[in-house]
Amino acid sequence: MFRLFSPLATEFYVKIRKPGESQFTFIKMERLDSGVYQAIVYGDLDSYQYLYFGKVNGRWVEAVDPYAYSANANSRLGFVIDPAKALEEEDGSKGLSPFGSPSQAVIYEADVRDLTSKLDLPDRGTFNALARTG
Numbered sequence: 001m002f003r004l005f006s007p008l009a010t011e012f013y014v015k016i017r018k019p020g021e022s023q024f025t026f027i028k029m030e031r032l033d034s035g036v037y038q039a040i041v042y043g044d045l046d047s048y049q050y051l052y053f054g055k056v057n058g059r060w061v062e063a064v065d066p067y068a069y070s071a072n073a074n075s076r077l078g079f080v081i082d083p084a085k086a087l088e089e090e091d092g093s094k095g096l097s098p099f100g101s102p103s104q105a106v107i108y109e110a111d112v113r114d115l116t117s118k119l120d121l122p123d124r125g126t127f128n129a130l131a132r133t134g
Contacts, residue, residue: 002027004052004065007035012054014039015062016080019047026053046082 002014012031015024029037037054049072052063064071068078069086099105116129123129 002029002039002041002050002052002065004029004037004063005035006037006054006056009035009037009054009056012037012052014041015051015053016041016045017049017077019049024051029054044082045080046085048080049077050080051077 004012006012012029013026014029015026017024027039027041029039031037050065050068052065054061054063064075065078069081069083070079071077072079112127112130113125116124116126118124119129121129121132
């Protein structure tokens with residue numbers, strides 16, 4: 001199910017593309033109450049790319065879903081991700097066990113440019129510099 005809120009829009013579509021294909025399929029979204037648009041698509045859409053395409057204030061606009069589970073480089077497309085598959089290992093087992101308490105989580109956030117800006121490397125400020133060993 002694809003759903004968005006755009007009270008000023010008069011029409012919306014979800015553009016979906018199957019992995020490996022070049023053409024998008026346009027699916028018309030139904031306007032519900034209070035500016036909510038919805039489209040229900042049946043089937044396994046895991047790894048499909050998608051965008052919203054709609055007419056807002058008389059102009060056609062494209063928008064990436066800000067709540068997409070995944071996006072490509074520069075967030076140009078959203079991806080449908082099956083959460084159950086995301087946790088599976090290659091052998092089909094569940095790879096992550098649940099935390100006993102949220103306080104057990106260790107979360108790191110790093111800026112690649114900041115972490116590598118002082119290194120004496122020609123590619124400092126890049127992921128390549130961050131991935132180097134030694």
